[in-house]
Amino acid sequence: MTAENPIKDVSNKSVKYSKKWFNPLFFILRDIQETKPNVNKIFVYGSKSSAKTFTIGQFIEIECLKGLSAIAYRKESARINDTIKKSFTSALKYTRIANAYTVMDKQYRNIIGGEIVMRGLDSESKVKGLEGYSYLLFDELDHFTQEEFTEADLSFRGEVAKIAFFTWNPVSDKLWIKGHLDN
Numbered sequence: 001m002t003a004e005n006p007i008k009d010v011s012n013k014s015v016k017y018s019k020k021w022f023n024p025l026f027f028i029l030r031d032i033q034e035t036k037p038n039v040n041k042i043f044v045y046g047s048k049s050s051a052k053t054f055t056i057g058q059f060i061e062i063e064c065l066k067g068l069s070a071i072a073y074r075k076e077s078a079r080i081n082d083t084i085k086k087s088f089t090s091a092l093k094y095t096r097i098a099n100a101y102t103v104m105d106k107q108y109r110n111i112i113g114g115e116i117v118m119r120g121l122d123s124e125s126k127v128k129g130l131e132g133y134s135y136l137l138f139d140e141l142d143h144f145t146q147e148e149f150t151e152a153d154l155s156f157r158g159e160v161a162k163i164a165f166f167t168w169n170p171v172s173d174k175l176w177i178k179g180h181l182d183n
Contacts, residue, residue, distance in 0.1 A: 015065070021095055025055045033163065041153070043141075043181065044167045052167040053084055053139050057091035060135050060165075064114035065100060068160065070135035073127065073152070075143035077120025080106055084118055084139050127151045131158040141168040146176040 044052045060070045074080050092098040101110045108116040136156045
């Protein structure tokens with residue numbers, strides 16, 4: 001996406017983004033969505049300071065300005081405000097679209113009718129029934145069990161489901177994630 005490729009809002013004004021507001025991951029995600037429509041899972045592996053959640057937040061927030069919805073999971077509910085909510089709020093401000101969103105406790109609603117919901121996952125049954133969301137984020141996949149991941153993968157479906165994002169830090173080669181990806 002470039003400044004020459006604006007996204008329209010309900011008032012028929014365009015939003016222009018500066019390329020310098022985004023890191024390379026954003027453009028990779030945009031390219032995957034535009035050129036590889038059959039890709040529905042994206043695994044993002046990187047260090048703690050690589051801005052994975054921030055960049056995915058930018059991507060999801062811009063996409064939700066098209067009237068779409070997203071759900072973001074963190075393993076512990078108590079950590080949401082200090083982790084994904086902080087990243088998503090920073091992404092809104094940095095991308096200069098904060099005025100298009102109302103930020104609530106664990107939900108962001110925009111002027112188009114799209115929403116971003118943030119939840120903790122205390123049990124795998126909480127991830128059932130993900131229909132109606134276009135984007136899913138499992139932040140810090142290494143904190144989740146393989147069963148929780150599998151349930152999310154099975155539950156994220158429906159006509160509007162587009163891409164599920166899974167992020168994690170390089171903590172150990174012995175995590176279940178490596179075995180899953182090697183399969």
